[in-house]
Amino acid sequence: MNDLMIEHADIDTELIPILDQVSDPEIPVLTILDMGVVRYAKLVDDLVLIKITPTYSGCPAMDVIGDDITTAFKKAGYKVNIDLILTPAWTTDWISEEGRKALEDYGIAAPLEAGADKDVLLNGKQLVKCTNCGSQNTKLVSQFGSTACKALFKCEDCQEPFDYFKCLK
Amino acid sequence: MNTNLYNYILGIADNSLILGQRLGELCGHGPTLETDIALTNISLDLFGQVRSYYQYAAKIAGDDRNEDTIAMMRPEREYVNVLLVEQPNTDFAYTIARQFLFDMYHFMFLKELQNSNDETLEAIAKKSIKEVSYHLRFSSDWVKRLGDGTEESNKRIQNAINDLWAYTDELFYQTEADEVMIVEGIGVDVSKLKEQYYKQVSEVLNEATLEVPDLKYFQKGGKQGIHTEHMGYILAELQYMQRAYPNMSW
Numbered sequence: 001m002n003d004l005m006i007e008h009a010d011i012d013t014e015l016i017p018i019l020d021q022v023s024d025p026e027i028p029v030l031t032i033l034d035m036g037v038v039r040y041a042k043l044v045d046d047l048v049l050i051k052i053t054p055t056y057s058g059c060p061a062m063d064v065i066g067d068d069i070t071t072a073f074k075k076a077g078y079k080v081n082i083d084l085i086l087t088p089a090w091t092t093d094w095i096s097e098e099g100r101k102a103l104e105d106y107g108i109a110a111p112l113e114a115g116a117d118k119d120v121l122l123n124g125k126q127l128v129k130c131t132n133c134g135s136q137n138t139k140l141v142s143q144f145g146s147t148a149c150k151a152l153f154k155c156e157d158c159q160e161p162f163d164y165f166k167c168l169k
Numbered sequence: 170m171n172t173n174l175y176n177y178i179l180g181i182a183d184n185s186l187i188l189g190q191r192l193g194e195l196c197g198h199g200p201t202l203e204t205d206i207a208l209t210n211i212s213l214d215l216f217g218q219v220r221s222y223y224q225y226a227a228k229i230a231g232d233d234r235n236e237d238t239i240a241m242m243r244p245e246r247e248y249v250n251v252l253l254v255e256q257p258n259t260d261f262a263y264t265i266a267r268q269f270l271f272d273m274y275h276f277m278f279l280k281e282l283q284n285s286n287d288e289t290l291e292a293i294a295k296k297s298i299k300e301v302s303y304h305l306r307f308s309s310d311w312v313k314r315l316g317d318g319t320e321e322s323n324k325r326i327q328n329a330i331n332d333l334w335a336y337t338d339e340l341f342y343q344t345e346a347d348e349v350m351i352v353e354g355i356g357v358d359v360s361k362l363k364e365q366y367y368k369q370v371s372e373v374l375n376e377a378t379l380e381v382p383d384l385k386y387f388q389k390g391g392k393q394g395i396h397t398e399h400m401g402y403i404l405a406e407l408q409y410m411q412r413a414y415p416n417m418s419w
Contacts, residue, residue, distance in 0.1 A: 057296055058217025086221065086292040089299060122306065142203035143307050144210040148300070152203060168299050 008094055011041040015048065018076050025064045026147055029102045032065055036094025039085060048073055048080040053090045055168070056148040092168045107131045108150065109164040117167035121151065130155035131162045174287070175229050176249070176346035177356055179239075180392065181282075182222035183250035186240060187400075188271060189215035190407050191258060200261050207307055208264065214300040221293045241411040245404055246394040249344075253336035255391070255399050259329070262315055262322070266329035269308035273370050274340045276305045277362045286354040309373050316377025323378065330374065331382050338387035340366070 011019070011033075019038055024030045032038050032052070040051035050069060054062050066082050073080040092111040095103070100110040109128050112120065119125035121143055128138050135157040143166075145152040150163040192212035199205025223236035230239075253271055258264045279301055282294035315326035341363040343351075350356025371381045390396065410417060 054217070054296075056214060056217060056300060057221060058213035058215070060213070086296045087288075089292075089296040122310075142207055143303060143310075144203075144207035146206070148210045148213055152206075166303070 009036070009039050011038060012043055015041045015043065018072050018078075019069070021072050022065065022068045025061045025068070027103070027106065027108065029106045030095075030099050032069070034096045034099030034102060036096065036099075037065065037090065043078075046079060048078045050080060050082045051085045052082060053085050053088075055090050058148060090168065092165065095165075103165060104131055107162055109153065109162060111165045111167040114167050114169045120164075121166070128153055128164050130158060130160065132160040133158040170230055170232075173346045173349040174355065175226055176344070177350045178222050178226045178229070178290075180249050180344065180346065181278075182219050182226070183248050184254050184271070184275075185215040185222075186219045187248070187250045187403060188254040188267075189213075189219065190403055191254065191256075191267075192264075194406075195258060195264065204261070204311075208268075211268070211304050211307070214297075214304065218293065218297045218300070221296070225289050225293070237411070241408050245396060245400055248396070248400070248404070249392050249394055251336065251339045252388055252391040252397055253333065253339065255397060255403060256333060256336065257399055260325060262325035262329040263333070265308055265311045265315060266326060266333050268304070269312045269373070270330075270333055270337055270370065271340075272301065272305040272308045273373075274337075274362070274366060276301050277366060277369075278357055278359060281357040281362070285356070290355065312373055312379070313377040316374070316379040326377070327379050330379060334382040334384050335386070335388045337366075337370075339389040339391060342389055342392055344392050 016033065019033050019041060020031050022032045024032060024035050024037075027035075035055065037052050037055065038050065039053050040049070042049050052062070052065060052069070062084065066084075069082060070080055095111070103110045109131050111117065112127060116125075116127050120127050121140060124140065126136050126138055129136050130138050130153075132155060135155055137156040139154050139156055141152040141154050141161065143151050145163045149166060149168070151166050152161065153164050154161045189212045192208045192215070195205065196209045196212075197205065199208055219240065220236055223239045226239055227235045253267060256263070256267055276298065279294045279298040282290055283298065285291045285294065312326060312330075315322040317323070341359050343358075343360060347356055347359070351358045374381050388397075
């Protein structure tokens with residue numbers, strides 16, 4: 001959890017340990033707090049109110065995330081109510097520093113800044129570092145990767161293919 | 170129920186539903202693994218957006234309709250998508266040309282819908298435009314690659330653009346519901362986007378070394394529920410499970 005995350009979302013401190021147990025089903029090394037999809041979590045009387053937002057509109061992980069949150073809170077003895085919200089729209093800026101590091105360790109290159117992202121995806125600039133060997137001699141293979149949020153890259157030095165998490169602003 | 174708003178939402182969402190279904194047909198059949206994945210990812214984005222629109226439409230309807238019945242259980246004449254999106258995946262060039270001609274419109278439309286007085290539509294637009302900007306990059310890129318590629322790829326994408334061009338004018342046709350929504354500050358006046366659309370499409374075609382078709386007669390009808398012969402086949406596949414096993418879920 002970094003400050004940026006807390007700044008953008010409204011989450012009761014006592015609920016953080018429970019939310020931290022829920023991971024993104026498609027990128028299991030990231031918790032939903034690291035991803036920044038939890039926008040609001042408050043204990044009101046004996047009910048936990050939670051608002052989550054999708055990374056992409058069609059993200060099939062949202063239903064699973066909702067179920068996992070319910071299970072985690074049930075286990076901790078809370079009743080929970082989950083709402084899906086669209087505004088403000090999710091941005092890759094909400095991925096925490098820990099989250100970015102976990103992504104890289106997992107083999108997914110973390111999103112660059114918007115300008116650099118455009119240069120990489122449109123103008124063939126070599127700014128994305130290979131998650132395997134660290135070389136910047138990398139090439140875009142496809143603007144869409146294994147999920148909607150990623151693009152597919154290949155390292156021209158070590159020849160490994162890898163995913164790049166696209167910048168979404 | 171606000172019938173105009175309901176119809177207006179369907180007018181936006183049906184385009185994405187039918188195009189998403191068309192792209193879904195290519196799952197496992199794309200010409201390369203990368204394009205297969207890209208096209209189905211675009212399909213998934215469109216379906217995600219459609220869910221938001223239909224959920225909102227169901228709320229406005231306020232009866233026993235829900236997102237699934239709106240998507241799956243209407244007869245053909247009640248779908249109000251433009252004819253462009255129901256055109257078949259004749260070959261990869263057609264798939265790309267259809268995508269490009271729609272993406273350019275979709276992007277320009279969502280850009281304006283972000284200023285809607287309606288909070289829900291504004292929210293969906295702000296979310297969707299981020300995704301659609303990637304769709305437009307992808308399809309523009311492929312139009313250029315095919316146009317400026319080999320003799321064969323150039324011929325095929327030119328044929329596809331020529332054939333599909335007849336369906337572009339309908340994008341800017343406005344129904345009664347559209348007119349009312351524009352007056353109320355909810356809807357987008359798409360007639361104002363037309364000039365800019367053809368300008369930007371032409372720029373990409375020029376860069377792709379393709380000819381901009383010169384056509385005087387255009388096809389329309391989808392927005393009134395009068396579709397091409399392809400629509401029945403799409404709906405047969407789309408609706409089969411819900412018709413055969415009503416209320417089934419995975």
